[in-house]
Amino acid sequence: MTQPNDPNQQPPHANQRPYPGGQQPYPQPSGYGFPGTPPPPPAKKRRFLKFAGFGCAGVLGLVVLTAALSASGDGSDDGGNTAADTSVSASAGAKEKGPDAKRKESEQGGGPVKVTAERAEFSKSILADGSDYTSVRVTVVNDGDDEVSVNPLYFTITDTDGTKHTVELGVDEEQIDTVDLAPGENISGTVTGKGTFTPKYVTYTDGLLGDPVRVDVS
Numbered sequence: 001m002t003q004p005n006d007p008n009q010q011p012p013h014a015n016q017r018p019y020p021g022g023q024q025p026y027p028q029p030s031g032y033g034f035p036g037t038p039p040p041p042p043a044k045k046r047r048f049l050k051f052a053g054f055g056c057a058g059v060l061g062l063v064v065l066t067a068a069l070s071a072s073g074d075g076s077d078d079g080g081n082t083a084a085d086t087s088v089s090a091s092a093g094a095k096e097k098g099p100d101a102k103r104k105e106s107e108q109g110g111g112p113v114k115v116t117a118e119r120a121e122f123s124k125s126i127l128a129d130g131s132d133y134t135s136v137r138v139t140v141v142n143d144g145d146d147e148v149s150v151n152p153l154y155f156t157i158t159d160t161d162g163t164k165h166t167v168e169l170g171v172d173e174e175q176i177d178t179v180d181l182a183p184g185e186n187i188s189g190t191v192t193g194k195g196t197f198t199p200k201y202v203t204y205t206d207g208l209l210g211d212p213v214r215v216d217v218s
Helices: 044-096 099-107
Strands: 113-120 133-142 148-150 155-159 164-166 179-181 186-194 199-205 212-216
Touching: 113 199, 113 212, 133 148, 133 155, 133 179, 133 199, 155 186, 164 186, 179 186
Parallel strands: none
Antiparallel strands: 113 133, 133 186, 148 179, 155 164, 155 199, 199 212
């Protein structure tokens, strides 16, 4: 038991009241609650929620970007198809105006040489033998700017069965002459095939190597 005048006993601080029961208060962290001290670090739960919010926003942005790219791809595909269709149409038009179209036009008598053909009676000449013959009267008109050659050998006759007949020379007295037609001139005469048949159309070729002109027999 201490004595009142014990020199080892520490004097109490001024204005300090003794704690009941001799208990000391809980120590407080230094600087806590005083002005100018940094706030405590945020809780981990809030940081997790922040990152989760950024994650949802990123996923939503990715979905929107994917949808935009898909729509753009569909538009480019349609544009490609439109361009392809336009290209095909242009190619088809060029093809119709090419050599095949020119040949078809010539076969229908739409070129510089115009030909007409009709059934005719066979007029036997002294060169004809006792065989049967079939004649067609043709008219050739030069509507071009160049000279056109006409010769019975430049004609063939095709019958209704699809058989092509070459021309028999000199057997018909009204056979078409061998001439050169100047621009604007025309000539008529018969071309004759051997045998009895029904002529369907006549084909004329200028010089044997030119474009054919095919006309139906009326």
